[in-house]
Amino acid sequence: MNIDLLNPIGDGRFADVWLGTDEIGRRVAVKVLREEGKGVSTILDHARALVRSKHKNVVDVYSIESVCIPNLGDEKCIVMEHIDGVTLEKRLKDNLTNQEAYRIGHEISEGVKHIHAQGLVHMDLHAENVLVEADGNIKLIDIMYLSSLKDVPEMTQETRFNHDKKQLIDLLSQICSKSPFGNDAKIEFNSGISDKSDLEDITQSFENVFTLVRLNLEYMIDLFKVNGVNAKHYKFRSECAHDVNELRRIMGSEILSIQIQQQYFPDNSVDLITTSELEDVRNFMRQVVDGHVMLQTVQYYYDYTGERDYDLH
Ligand SMILES: Nc1ncnc2c1ncn2[C@@H]1O[C@H](COP(=O)(O)OP(=O)(O)OP(=O)(O)O)[C@@H](O)[C@H]1O
Numbered sequence: 001m002n003i004d005l006l007n008p009i010g011d012g013r014f015a016d017v018w019l020g021t022d023e024i025g026r027r028v029a030v031k032v033l034r035e036e037g038k039g040v041s042t043i044l045d046h047a048r049a050l051v052r053s054k055h056k057n058v059v060d061v062y063s064i065e066s067v068c069i070p071n072l073g074d075e076k077c078i079v080m081e082h083i084d085g086v087t088l089e090k091r092l093k094d095n096l097t098n099q100e101a102y103r104i105g106h107e108i109s110e111g112v113k114h115i116h117a118q119g120l121v122h123m124d125l126h127a128e129n130v131l132v133e134a135d136g137n138i139k140l141i142d143i144m145y146l147s148s149l150k151d152v153p154e155m156t157q158e159t160r161f162n163h164d165k166k167q168l169i170d171l172l173s174q175i176c177s178k179s180p181f182g183n184d185a186k187i188e189f190n191s192g193i194s195d196k197s198d199l200e201d202i203t204q205s206f207e208n209v210f211t212l213v214r215l216n217l218e219y220m221i222d223l224f225k226v227n228g229v230n231a232k233h234y235k236f237r238s239e240c241a242h243d244v245n246e247l248r249r250i251m252g253s254e255i256l257s258i259q260i261q262q263q264y265f266p267d268n269s270v271d272l273i274t275t276s277e278l279e280d281v282r283n284f285m286r287q288v289v290d291g292h293v294m295l296q297t298v299q300y301y302y303d304y305t306g307e308r309d310y311d312l313h
Pocket of ligand 1: 080082
């Protein structure tokens with residue numbers, strides 16, 4: 001593939017990155033590893049790891065090419081999508097709205113979960129390795145040179161996963177601090193996690209901080225800020241408003257807000273804000289005479305699909 005280099009766009013500790021165009025006119029980023037970077041592992045291993053990890057929140061690697069680099073000559077380079085955006089480091093110099101904070105944190109977590117699901121680790125998760133595109137989409141760049149974790153002992157794998165988890169927590173904490181909830185959000189986020197938390201727990205704790213934002217329930221946000229209420233947002237279907245009313249009666253003051261958002265045949269769609277845990281909500285629903293559809297569909301807002309789980313009784 002013929003690559004034309006335009007100008008340098010980044011110099012990290014281990015690599016120089018150039019903006020270029022490929023032979024079909026796409027703008028590409030061309031990454032040239034420095035000698036010390038090559039010592040960590042081969043350039044091919046690095047790229048293979050990235051090629052395998054195709055995801056909307058992870059940089060897309062196109063190929064490995066020999067490219068003539070000014071003052072260096074022909075070098076094997078990683079050719080990847082050029083991300084037109086700013087680093088999170090730069091973005092965090094300004095404050096974020098709740099929606100922005102939620103989206104950035106959520107998408108970083110999705111990218112990391114995907115990388116781990118491939119048996120890879122990132123190992124260098126910090127705000128300069130997160131790019132924010134103009135439309136707010138997040139891309140993780142600079143994934144560590146390890147192509148696979150399967151060749152290393154379990155203990156080492158564990159250490160590397162934990163390294164990513166710790167860095168993810170740091171990043172999400174920074175994002176919390178830059179949200180309108182400020183340090184309160186950071187404290188709330190950190191109170192929801194422990195040393196034993198996995199990626200899902202970490203993401204859930206972060207999302208719990210911003211969960212009310214999605215409903216634009218400003219009064220709920222005030223309540224959360226003033227009273228430190230750890231509210232959760234659930235969604236479910238109900239066969240009729242009568243079932244929801246019965247649930248409202250049974251749950252009583254456990255409910256902070258309940259809204260029938262829309263009516264669609266044959267069910268209602270309901271949003272519930274409560275401090276109760278999911279399993280407790282299910283137990284309340286079990287007491288509703290005809291509450292089986294609610295019980296089988298209730299989920300955290302972010303996990304909600306509307307699908308029924310017929311195993312739940
Ligand atoms: N795909 C890309 N699109 C746009 N810019 C990029 C891309 N990849 C890298 N960059 C820019 O180049 C800089 C350095 O890239 P990268 O972080 O991959 O190099 P590195 O030497 O491995 O970095 P580090 O110092 O974090 O180890 C990034 O901070 C970013 O500004």
